[in-house]
Amino acid sequence: MNLEIVCAGIGGRGVLLASTIIIEAAVRAGFHAMASDEYGMSQRGGSVVSLVKIGASQSPLIGRENADILLAFEESEFYRNLVFLKKGGLAIVNTAREVLPERINNLLVERNNKCFLIAADDIAKEKGMIQASNMAILGFFSYFGIGPYNRESLLETLKERTKGKFLEKNVDVFQAGFRRAEDKVIVVQEKKMEDSLW
């Protein structure tokens, strides 16, 4: 299987840790995987994009409208990287919004994208670690069980990658993200019966 994943966010907020877990979980499951990171000159606060490709491809770079999955750790970076998302691809966006602007929503429906909004910052804040919003996104993502990614595989890799006091908090936020997906996806699926929104 081939899978192309774009992780986008801003520096200092854990995009690279998230993509590290994504590539390592794939390698642990026996896939060939590559990642490419772009973080520019800012040490903190700049745009960060990490591309992960799994499968037979030779380069870690992703073309326009080729990504299967777009994980946006910050809302504006979702818009900036939306051109990567292919028709029918999945997007998960960290935002406090309930709905996206209408034109964007229409575009996503037109392109048959599945897009989920999750207030990852709030989830992380509730758990007392605002920097861990990346884990809420990963937890949410793990719910879908795409390719080598499920709750168990990502948690196991997370446990290898983080140590000490951070691990416990990270796992906490991850689990909260997963539960949010349970609630939200079920709601959306019920809604789908009615108006086939996604």
Next chain:
Amino acid sequence: MVKVSPEVMIGNFAIARGLVEAGLELAAAYPGTPSSEILPGVVEFNRREKGNIHAEWSTNERCAMEVAFGAALSGRKAVCMMKQVGLNVAFPPLLRGRGKRLEGALVIVCCDDPGPQSSQTEQDTRLLCALFDIPVFDPASPKEAGDIAYYALEYSSRRKTPVIIRSTHRVSHAREAIELYKPGTRKVRLEEGLKLKGGRKLGIVTAGMSHAITMDVVSELGLSNQVSLYKVVQVFPLRERFKVFVESVDHIVVVEETDSTLEMLMGNGNKVFGRANGYVPGAGELTYDVVRGIVERIAEEIGIGKKAFAPDLHIEEALQGVTIPPRPPKLCAGCSHRASFHAMSYAYPEAIFPGDIGCYTLGIAQGAVDTCIDMGGGVTLAAGFYDTFSQDSNVIPILASVGDSTFFHACLPPLYDAVQKRKKFTLVILDNSTTAMTGMQPTPQSGVTADGTHGNSLKIEDVVKGFGVEFLRVLDPYDLSLMMHTLKDAQAYLAGKDSAPAVIIARRVCLLSGKGKDHQFLESIDLEEDCTGCKTCITGFGCPALSFDEEKKKVKIDDALCIKCGICLYVCPRNEKGKSLSMFKGKRTPKRPAQN
């Protein structure tokens, strides 16, 4: 071959692993993106293998190359690492040394920056190798970079000549699972040659990361059976097989970064699609989309494929309604450089600000950096500006800035030169006790060695004093009032007769380094309370934690980024702290007449 289970690592660590397995004995480097992680990788794998490799951070690239050269001449297997513009600094030993017969081995790992993403210029190291007859390898992936590192050290040892590994940021910073072998047991064969056999109509020549991307693009476009593709690894000297391939096809497209090295070396005029005839962009990175565009266009022109990819422009249309904040490179929230630059441009808005290369180049956003030529260039440019103005009897304040690592790297002869000739300018040395932009490597002042142990420390102020600088102050730039006061004192000193440059060392440990994290800051920032929405703090100060809330018409603080240093309160014209500095506020005036 004895294998250990694979490990996901970046290309630079893979290179380090290959070198350590090949029996490396000495490594020296100056940090520079995208090469900076190779030396720490050498230290790490040496530790794991309980080896005896000497690894050191050099003061600059020339030192790194000469130390490695010395070792190679006396029988050691040595390596030096740098970024592409760092090779310019190491040119003297490279050009003279390339012809020397080595007793040991010398590999130079030079990482290029197509784009450029983190440099002033793109520069193709392979072009220099071809010009000056130095063997060069161009790996296409982290895994291949590791293999080539192993191969290159053996190659250099066998042929008694220096060789260069040219990586690029997409290889150095890509991550992949890398097999580890017991030292001395890796078997490497260069993966050069024919990778696709699809007839003679279109031949594609690739090298480096452009090879990997082109393979993916050709596969996406369904052209794998219709093109022949030759991958070059050894760019110089070119292999006979490559020349045979070039002869064997009707048309050729060359997909390579950064410049037209292969294109130039292969000749063959009319049948080549490349940079010379505009098929490949002359500058910038060859991204996936760029390569897809190149291959599609040529495939269509020679009739082997149709345009398969059409961008869905609805995406751009839908995005028109959304504001995406631009994110130009910025200093971190709470960075002490921002405080220094604020003081400089607040007190002397009319000054000339020669700048330098590092995090603090970003002071350009605060109007406190006017030039950025090369490392150390700011100091000597300041001297040149002073001479020009004084010839015209103009007195314009000149405030140069440089970081601590760059000071040692390139500013010693320039400063000595300026002192000796009594050039009147202020040099602010922004000392955050680390090489921050490239990832926190130690400086000669920190005295920390490559493996983290403590060594000899050299104080900046001792060097400055030794040169005979009379006006020298060391201060904490968070104390904005003192900083501005001192800048005024420096200017008063420079107005005197026979004065040499004034030097201010603005010292505060980088927030990102271990020591910088211990500081106690304010409980809360009350900037939002009396905010009138004038945006002075956002436009002039540019802290990434500050943004403008369009609904409330007030400034908004991002709690996740703000470290509560409180410097923005001094920037706010409404805040008491801001008002307290108004006595230092300089005026932007046209060129002033001569003063005596």
